[in-house]
Amino acid sequence: MNIISQATAFGGMQGVYSHESEACKCEMTFAVFAPPKAINEPCPVLWYLSGLTCTHANVMEKGEYRRMAAELGLIIVCPDTSPRGNDIPDELTNWQMGKGAGFYLDATEEPWAENYRMYTYITEELPALVAKQFRIDKSRQGIFGHSMGGHGALTIALRNPDRFRSCSAFAPIVEPSTADWSAPAFEKYLGSDRAAWRKYDACALVSDGARFPEFLIDQGKADGFLDNGLRPWLFDEAIKDTDIKLTLRMHERYDHSYYFISTFMDNHLTWHAERLG
Amino acid sequence: MNIISQATAFGGMQGVYSHESEACKCEMTFAVFAPPKAINEPCPVLWYLSGLTCTHANVMEKGEYRRMAAELGLIIVCPDTSPRGNDIPDELTNWQMGKGAGFYLDATEEPWAENYRMYTYITEELPALVAKQFRIDKSRQGIFGHSMGGHGALTIALRNPDRFRSCSAFAPIVEPSTADWSAPAFEKYLGSDRAAWRKYDACALVSDGARFPEFLIDQGKADGFLDNGLRPWLFDEAIKDTDIKLTLRMHERYDHSYYFISTFMDNHLTWHAERLG
Numbered sequence: 001m002n003i004i005s006q007a008t009a010f011g012g013m014q015g016v017y018s019h020e021s022e023a024c025k026c027e028m029t030f031a032v033f034a035p036p037k038a039i040n041e042p043c044p045v046l047w048y049l050s051g052l053t054c055t056h057a058n059v060m061e062k063g064e065y066r067r068m069a070a071e072l073g074l075i076i077v078c079p080d081t082s083p084r085g086n087d088i089p090d091e092l093t094n095w096q097m098g099k100g101a102g103f104y105l106d107a108t109e110e111p112w113a114e115n116y117r118m119y120t121y122i123t124e125e126l127p128a129l130v131a132k133q134f135r136i137d138k139s140r141q142g143i144f145g146h147s148m149g150g151h152g153a154l155t156i157a158l159r160n161p162d163r164f165r166s167c168s169a170f171a172p173i174v175e176p177s178t179a180d181w182s183a184p185a186f187e188k189y190l191g192s193d194r195a196a197w198r199k200y201d202a203c204a205l206v207s208d209g210a211r212f213p214e215f216l217i218d219q220g221k222a223d224g225f226l227d228n229g230l231r232p233w234l235f236d237e238a239i240k241d242t243d244i245k246l247t248l249r250m251h252e253r254y255d256h257s258y259y260f261i262s263t264f265m266d267n268h269l270t271w272h273a274e275r276l277g
Numbered sequence: 278m279n280i281i282s283q284a285t286a287f288g289g290m291q292g293v294y295s296h297e298s299e300a301c302k303c304e305m306t307f308a309v310f311a312p313p314k315a316i317n318e319p320c321p322v323l324w325y326l327s328g329l330t331c332t333h334a335n336v337m338e339k340g341e342y343r344r345m346a347a348e349l350g351l352i353i354v355c356p357d358t359s360p361r362g363n364d365i366p367d368e369l370t371n372w373q374m375g376k377g378a379g380f381y382l383d384a385t386e387e388p389w390a391e392n393y394r395m396y397t398y399i400t401e402e403l404p405a406l407v408a409k410q411f412r413i414d415k416s417r418q419g420i421f422g423h424s425m426g427g428h429g430a431l432t433i434a435l436r437n438p439d440r441f442r443s444c445s446a447f448a449p450i451v452e453p454s455t456a457d458w459s460a461p462a463f464e465k466y467l468g469s470d471r472a473a474w475r476k477y478d479a480c481a482l483v484s485d486g487a488r489f490p491e492f493l494i495d496q497g498k499a500d501g502f503l504d505n506g507l508r509p510w511l512f513d514e515a516i517k518d519t520d521i522k523l524t525l526r527m528h529e530r531y532d533h534s535y536y537f538i539s540t541f542m543d544n545h546l547t548w549h550a551e552r553l554g
């Protein structure tokens with residue numbers, strides 16, 4: 001693991017690191033905030049998954065998570081959203097496919113299958129590295145994210161309920177199989193057999209029997225992607241007749257930006273901390 | 278005034294605006310955060326001046342001021358650091374001169390004198406525009422800034438003690454006339470007669486009799502610019518034998534970045550709010 005930068009913030013340390021990823025077969029960058037408490041004892045970990053076009057840096061710079069994470073003693077890990085580098089396949093003029101648009105899945109179609117293995121990267125390779133390099137309490141992990149990263153958080157929590165104790169999302173894509181901005185990417189990454197898409201779709205996972213105790217979702221009503229992409233009400237419908245609890249809060253005037261995310265960041269961190277003990 | 282963007286945040290509104298500046302003879306951009314309270318009543322204003330290489334956007338994205346400003350009912354105005362545009366003189370390879378390096382002074386030397394009039398812009402033109410467009414309480418204004426913008430805040434407060442009730446700075450340049458990274462710019466902007474530099478130098482202003490009741494300065498000890506540029510102890514020396522109060526706090530491990538600024542942002546906002554009533 002290489003140290004790209006480290007800076008003191010709120011008594012803790014905001015670092016940016018890189019490593020050669022086996023899953024993605026390229027160098028991957030990620031950010032970790034370690035709260036002051038992590039100097040003396042293992043701390044719970046919160047995984048934050050970012051949205052389309054983002055890297056590790058967007059939430060690190062604009063998410064405003066450090067003050068509360070320092071107070072609550074939470075380690076925050078912010079991975080990148082796709083493999084990177086000149087040798088990685090991409091669609092240069094399409095922000096919904098390729099670099100910055102990994103959708104937290106393991107691609108099976110060419111030319112994507114070799115590098116676009118973000119599900120394995122986020123659920124196996126990076127956790128192993130982080131556990132080795134930082135003092136984390138593996139028994140206390142939560143996951144959250146924004147937009148495409150909200151989709152990542154929901155699906156990864158539903159598929160790994162024994163690993164994560166808490167899950168929340170800001171403006172998540174809850175049914176990517178049918179959303180305008182994700183269905184074309186799913187077809188390219190996973191092929192035309194829609195059965196293979198279901199394990200990467202929160203609504204389909206619930207329909208197929210996956211369970212997680214409860215979710216918190218915040219959504220702005222002035223979000224331009226609400227009706228044709230995000231549609232959190234579909235998730236609310238999907239969990240009906242299950243024992244999954246969902247707190248879905250719709251907010252007047254808020255859009256899809258980090259101004260929205262940062263406004264509700266404290267709420268989410270507190271919510272996770274209560275469940276992580 | 279043109280609206281470039283507006284987004285709801287913490288119940289208030291973060292906007293970015295532009296206008297044709299008479300002082301700088303170019304289009305200038307600035308950011309304003311209006312807290313929820315500003316919908317119903319005039320609110321106090323805090324002017325934040327940014328450092329070298331910055332625009333209005335750096336503190337808007339990384340400064341983490343909105344939560345506390347919303348709570349305290351403070352309007353935050355974040356101007357740019359220099360004139361901008363293709364027709365504006367610049368030194369392309371020198372980040373300490375020209376665009377991004379206005380030093381909050383009115384240049385008198387060619388080719389800078391026509392556009393680099395940031396002192397007039399910040400103290401006259403922009404306040405008049407902001408007072409016209411936003412519900413501000415002119416009798417309750419404070420000023421703060423970072424690095425070159427800390428220099429701007431200190432000098433503007435010292436020269437306008439009737440306008441501002443409060444002043445603070447993060448890692449300010451307190452004696453730009455003698456600092457490695459500002460003296461060459463002062464010579465180009467103001468000429469070789471150092472007497473003309475004194476009204477843009479906080480230590481010289483105090484020595485020449487300028488007064489302001491009190492200052493708060495935070496400074497990181499791991500700041501790479503501390504010894505050859507910032508040197509806050511010079512300001513501490515300058516105010517000895519005056520009735521100016523200075524709270525100078527030196528912080529182990531903190532650097533010059535927005536990780537440092539955001540850590541102490543709440544402190545500064547609270548400090549200003551107490552003095553703005």
